[in-house]
Amino acid sequence: xxxxxxxxxxxxxxxxxxxxxxxxxxxxxxxxxxxxxxxxxxxxxxxxxxxxxxxxxxxxxxxxxxxxxxxxxxxxxxxxxxxxxxxxxxxxxxxxxxxxxxxxxxxxxxxxxxxxxxxxxxxxxxxxxxxxxxxxxxxxxxxxxxxxxxxxxxxxxxxxxxxxxxxxxxxxxxxxxxxxxxxxxxxxxxxxxxxxxxxxxxxxxxxxxxxxxxxxxxxxxxxxxxxxxxxxxxxxxxxxxxxxxxxxxxxxxxxxxxxxxxxxxxxxxxxxxxxxxxxxxxxxxxxxxxxxxxxxxxxxxxxxxxxxxxxxxxxxxxxxxxxxxxxxxxxxxxxxxxxxxxxxxxxxxxxxxxxxxxxxxxxxxxxxxxxxxxxxxxxxxxxxxxxxxxxxxxxxxxxxxxxxxxxxxxxxxxxxxxxxxxxxxxxxxxxxxxxxxxxxxxxxxxxxxxxxxxxxxxxxxxxxxxxxxxxxxxxxxxxxxxxxxxxxxxxxxxxxxxxxxxxxxxxxxxxxxxxxxxxxxxxxxxxxxxxxxxxxxxxxxxxxxxxxxxxxxxxxxxxxxxxxxxxxxxxx
Numbered sequence: 001x002x003x004x005x006x007x008x009x010x011x012x013x014x015x016x017x018x019x020x021x022x023x024x025x026x027x028x029x030x031x032x033x034x035x036x037x038x039x040x041x042x043x044x045x046x047x048x049x050x051x052x053x054x055x056x057x058x059x060x061x062x063x064x065x066x067x068x069x070x071x072x073x074x075x076x077x078x079x080x081x082x083x084x085x086x087x088x089x090x091x092x093x094x095x096x097x098x099x100x101x102x103x104x105x106x107x108x109x110x111x112x113x114x115x116x117x118x119x120x121x122x123x124x125x126x127x128x129x130x131x132x133x134x135x136x137x138x139x140x141x142x143x144x145x146x147x148x149x150x151x152x153x154x155x156x157x158x159x160x161x162x163x164x165x166x167x168x169x170x171x172x173x174x175x176x177x178x179x180x181x182x183x184x185x186x187x188x189x190x191x192x193x194x195x196x197x198x199x200x201x202x203x204x205x206x207x208x209x210x211x212x213x214x215x216x217x218x219x220x221x222x223x224x225x226x227x228x229x230x231x232x233x234x235x236x237x238x239x240x241x242x243x244x245x246x247x248x249x250x251x252x253x254x255x256x257x258x259x260x261x262x263x264x265x266x267x268x269x270x271x272x273x274x275x276x277x278x279x280x281x282x283x284x285x286x287x288x289x290x291x292x293x294x295x296x297x298x299x300x301x302x303x304x305x306x307x308x309x310x311x312x313x314x315x316x317x318x319x320x321x322x323x324x325x326x327x328x329x330x331x332x333x334x335x336x337x338x339x340x341x342x343x344x345x346x347x348x349x350x351x352x353x354x355x356x357x358x359x360x361x362x363x364x365x366x367x368x369x370x371x372x373x374x375x376x377x378x379x380x381x382x383x384x385x386x387x388x389x390x391x392x393x394x395x396x397x398x399x400x401x402x403x404x405x406x407x408x409x410x411x412x413x414x415x416x417x418x419x420x421x422x423x424x425x426x427x428x429x430x431x432x433x434x435x436x437x438x439x440x441x442x443x444x445x446x447x448x449x450x451x452x453x454x455x456x457x458x459x460x461x462x463x464x465x466x467x468x469x470x471x472x473x474x475x476x477x478x479x480x481x482x483x484x485x486x487x488x489x490x491x492x493x494x495x496x497x498x499x500x501x502x503x504x505x506x507x508x509x510x511x512x513x514x515x516x517x518x519x520x521x522x523x524x525x526x527x528x529x530x531x532x533x534x535x536x537x538x539x540x541x542x543x544x545x546x547x548x549x550x551x552x553x554x555x556x557x558x559x560x561x562x563x564x565x566x567x568x569x570x571x572x
Contacts, residue, residue: 022122025098032107035118037098043123045085049116050171051076052415055104061086062097069199073170075100075117082415083120084146084170085127133416135532135550138460139449139571140403141190142420143180147172149409149419150268150320150385151400152179153196153210153227155247156392161187162247163400163421164196164227166207172418173410177204177232181247187398187424187445188571196227196250197241202257203233207268207320210247211298212391217280218298220244226298228282230267231257238269238284240299259301263287268320270387271298277362283338285318290340294362305364307338312354313374315345322387323360324397329430329439335368336360337429337438339377339399341385343406346376348514350407351384353377357429357436368436377438379516380496380546381405382533383422397427398443403533403546408507413550422535422546423528430542432519439541442526450569457568459554463527464567471562475529475555483534483549485527487562492518494525494543496536502551516543528571529555 025037025046039046054074061068068091073084088096102112129144136142146169153164160183167180179197182190197205208229216222220242227250231239237257241250259269259282269284274294282293282301289308293301308318322339338356346352354374358367377386378401386401403422404412412418423446428439450462457463457475465473470489476482484497495515498504504511524539531554536545560566 022124024119025121027118029109029113032109032112033102033104035100035102035112037100037121039088039096039098040123041088041091041094041096044087044089044125045123045127046088047083047120047122047124047127048073048086048170049076049080049120050074050084051079051081052171052173054078055102056175058101058103060099062099063091063094071170072175074173075102075115076120077104077115077117080116080120082145082172083127086170088123131416133414135414136417137420137530137532139188140420140423140530140533141182141184143167143417144192145172145417146170146180147174147418148180149174149402149404150207151387151402151421152207152229154387154389154400155210155212155225156389157212157225158246159185160246161185161389162210162225163190164210165421167195169195172415177206179205179227179229186448187443188449193248196247197229197252200231200252201233202231202237202239204231206230206232206236207385208238209270209387210390211271211273211280213242213298217296218242226271228258228269228271228298230269232267235260235262236264236266237261253299255299258299259284259293261286265317265319270320270322272323272390274362279362281323281362283321283323285321285340288314288318290318290321290338290365292363292365304362307356307365307367310370310372311356311367312340312372313342313345314372316343316351318342320385320387323365324388324427325360326397326427326429328436329428331431335429335436336365337427338365338367339386339388343384346381346405347374347379348381348512349509350381350405353383353386353401355438375437377440378544378546380514380535380544381512382548383544383546388427398424399427399440400424401546403548407509411506412548413503413506420533422533425537425544428541432542437519437542440537440544441539441541442528442537446528446571449571451572452570454568454570457529457554457556457558458570460530460571462569462571463529463558464569465525465527465560466565467523467525468563471560471564473527473564473566474559475534476557476559477551477553477555478557479552481551481555483555485525485536487518487522487525489521492520494518494522494536494545496534496545496547498534498547498549501549504550514545514547516545518543530571
């Protein structure tokens, strides 16, 4: 099936490249690793042929003898897997030159000349991004094409949920980090928007956050959306940009960077307004600790303290932190929740999301327990880089994860795009066994997306299972591929086995079983099925599990054991 998929995408790519008035660049070869291409700018795009097994080529885009941008792309050597585009619209009417260096092993000029990319490179006025991926989700956010990882800058403003995300427009594997952008009114249906932030002289654009500056503390205008993000150059520094048109376009601050450090892994700033101190607070990851800063104007930051030693898992680099205050269910207490994503070091290998609860006074975070045993927000293998939306309405705490794992994210069996987001979820706190835990439930919008009840599983549906005691649910298809979900009252665990779920051959670490503590009795499970994912929630929020699956055909059969009543709702 993999060969068939690649063939279909190749045919699509070849068809997309044949456009009335299309022109091939004029290429000259200067050595076995160096070429230059003169590109006509009368069309909107230049199609760049990609082959994922090829070595990287470095392309400098030069207009009127000045460097405009630098991109890394795996230009096709032997065969074309798919196409990406270089946007020519900013260069209309100008002389455009591509300075191309092939980074592979030493080659002769003849070998470089014989690469298929030169014959397949074309200008075009349109680029077809219609979905041609059989595994592309139906109700989860994915980019139209290219690579995506961490959600960034999540913010609600003027009725829109803004999702910015780590994005590579020049291939479906990690590289060339930009901020992609999508918007939604219901957290389910997403509208793709133009790229929000592109690399500059300080580096590529790594993860960060956005806030609505309601009181104009930064001086960019009342209600401006201000982004804090990591500039990933020779060192990782923190930069600022602002938007005065509702988050559609951003202007980078002339005083960047605004925070620097000599720490190698120094990234992912998350900002929030602290009403108690009437200042902005910022948390970011520095190696294997979290650092806290404060500011009155979002530009000038004061270091306050650090947290991490002796707490949680330190089996990998700490990334993508978030900090918020939440009520503890059933009590009159409030606690602060510190989210820390880690890679590697997850409970089942690779990346995962751990968290800590405690108190924060605007200067220092004090955890309410001293333990090197991590608490995990989600017990699946494909839940990472989870952060929350700023400025969410109705006091909501809405989180959005990246739905993949760094162990195999670059190898999953899709080509037109790679990676999606898990469904949005609401966070809370509850006590169990003398400790405070995070509760996770699907956002209320997921219930509103239910269609009329059906008797069979569909490619995109919610399966509600009402349980009395231990139970097993098996989702399968006509090919014998299956996923088994088991609730064990004796051990107090829920497990999901995806060993026989479908295509698992792309990674030796993909097949396996994940297991979660239930923290008491589970009476109802909500199981969300999409074309390449299964997400399981205790209806009361006591556990969550997010896993990818790649069945050759959608699961359409359900078998149950135990006292179980099931209801199936298609997702609209």
